[in-house]
Amino acid sequence: MENAWFARRTYRSSDWTVERLVELKRRRRTTVSLVIPARDESATVGGIVARVREELAEDAPLLDEIVVMDSDSVDDTAAVARAAGATVHRVADVRPDLGHHRGKGEAMWKSQFVTSGDIVAFLDADLVEWGTHFVSGLLGPLLTEPRVSLVKGFYDRVLDLPGSPGAPEGDASGHAASYEGGRVTELVARPTIALRWPALSGVVQPLSGEWAVRRDLFSQLSVPTGYGVELAVLVDTHLRRGVDAVAQVDLGRRAHRHQSLRDLGAMATELLAVADRRSGLDRGSDRVEIQQFGSGEGRGRPRATAVSVVERPPAAEAGAGAAPHGGVAGDAGLRGGLEGVANRC
Ligand SMILES: O=c1ccn([C@@H]2O[C@H](COP(=O)(O)OP(=O)(O)O[C@H]3O[C@H](CO)[C@@H](O)[C@H](O)[C@H]3O)[C@@H](O)[C@H]2O)c(=O)[nH]1
Ligand SMILES: O=C(O)[C@H](O)COP(=O)(O)O
Numbered sequence: 001m002e003n004a005w006f007a008r009r010t011y012r013s014s015d016w017t018v019e020r021l022v023e024l025k026r027r028r029r030t031t032v033s034l035v036i037p038a039r040d041e042s043a044t045v046g047g048i049v050a051r052v053r054e055e056l057a058e059d060a061p062l063l064d065e066i067v068v069m070d071s072d073s074v075d076d077t078a079a080v081a082r083a084a085g086a087t088v089h090r091v092a093d094v095r096p097d098l099g100h101h102r103g104k105g106e107a108m109w110k111s112q113f114v115t116s117g118d119i120v121a122f123l124d125a126d127l128v129e130w131g132t133h134f135v136s137g138l139l140g141p142l143l144t145e146p147r148v149s150l151v152k153g154f155y156d157r158v159l160d161l162p163g164s165p166g167a168p169e170g171d172a173s174g175h176a177a178s179y180e181g182g183r184v185t186e187l188v189a190r191p192t193i194a195l196r197w198p199a200l201s202g203v204v205q206p207l208s209g210e211w212a213v214r215r216d217l218f219s220q221l222s223v224p225t226g227y228g229v230e231l232a233v234l235v236d237t238h239l240r241r242g243v244d245a246v247a248q249v250d251l252g253r254r255a256h257r258h259q260s261l262r263d264l265g266a267m268a269t270e271l272l273a274v275a276d277r278r279s280g281l282d283r284g285s286d287r288v289e290i291q292q293f294g295s296g297e298g299r300g301r302p303r304a305t306a307v308s309v310v311e312r313p314p315a316a317e318a319g320a321g322a323a324p325h326g327g328v329a330g331d332a333g334l335r336g337g338l339e340g341v342a343n344r345c
Pocket of ligand 2: 257258
């Protein structure tokens with residue numbers, strides 16, 4: 001069945017040049033913050049920050065700040081990101097009065113208190129195949145369509161695990177990757193959307209970590225502290241502003257570091273908790289215990305994993321600091337970001 005939303009709201013990153021985006025941004029007096037949540041990403045975060053800084057802040061003034069949210073890293077993520085030109089905040093140090101939770105969603109939620117752009121764009125820190133159009137490409141619909149509030153990136157998802165099937169191409173060593181990536185997307189997110197919110201079934205990558213949102217919307221949303229953040233923001237945007245508030249942009253092909261199947265089981269649990277809550281099925285608990293089982297020597301041995309399904313209330317309700325151009329955001333946000341970029345020029 002043809003999806004009318006898909007036809008109306010699907011774009012390609014090549015629909016806008018960076019120069020055109022800079023002009024649109026200037027005319028609309030819009031500011032843009034890039035936020036990169038990162039936990040133990042010292043291997044990749046430096047290269048990612050350096051490239052976006054060079055191409056989207058120095059060569060073209062598209063980003064007003066580049067902020068890395070250091071999410072309880074135990075490696076050199078913060079130092080590497082700072083050296084590459086980002087403003088770095090330790091998530092636990094941002095608004096300590098609000099407490100601290102572990103997780104990606106917590107890093108994104110707290111980023112609202114230390115940034116000030118009218119548009120907030122997110123980029124994962126573990127990318128190994130990507131381009132700066134993963135950021136610039138998200139901005140076109142937001143700068144041209146007033147009704148659009150959330151833009152999701154989509155791409156072919158590479159699964160680069162030993163022995164993965166259906167290889168589209170191999171490297172010189174004979175090692176081959178396939179387009180079978182996005183296992184939680186295919187097995188949990190897409191079926192859940194089809195069952196509960198079919199209006200969103202034209203979204204190609206509902207869990208993509210590359211997305212951009214208007215601050216005035218994001219600050220009104222509850223935000224799961226873990227991996228449920230993408231599904232929650234997508235569904236809540238649809239429920240609050242209608243499906244045409246969502247757009248998507250083709251970004252080509254993406255490869256990232258994969259998590260183990262058992263870790264993805266925890267992620268899947270977080271997504272199902274998000275879906276339950278938005279379907280009136282809240283269990284009233286912020287913790288779910290899943291049983292997973294060993295294999296080989298440990299076959300059948302149960303291992304309980306506690307999965308946190310905490311959600312943060314809308315940042316707009318969190319008091320001083322949530323305002324886009326005041327409090328903590330004004331002090332450590334835009335200005336800090338520009339200094340971070342300028343210091344390296
Ligand atoms: O506690 C955490 C965990 C992860 N991250 C960062 O979040 C990004 C994505 O995390 P990752 O573990 O690589 O997630 P994926 O397995 O890639 O999960 C996919 O699916 C998730 C669930 O929707 C999305 O949040 C991800 O962006 C998307 O890439 C990376 O920069 C991480 O460093 C944090 O900041 N804090
Ligand atoms: O988006 C997803 O479905 C998860 O991040 C898993 O992705 P992967 O199967 O490519 O590791």
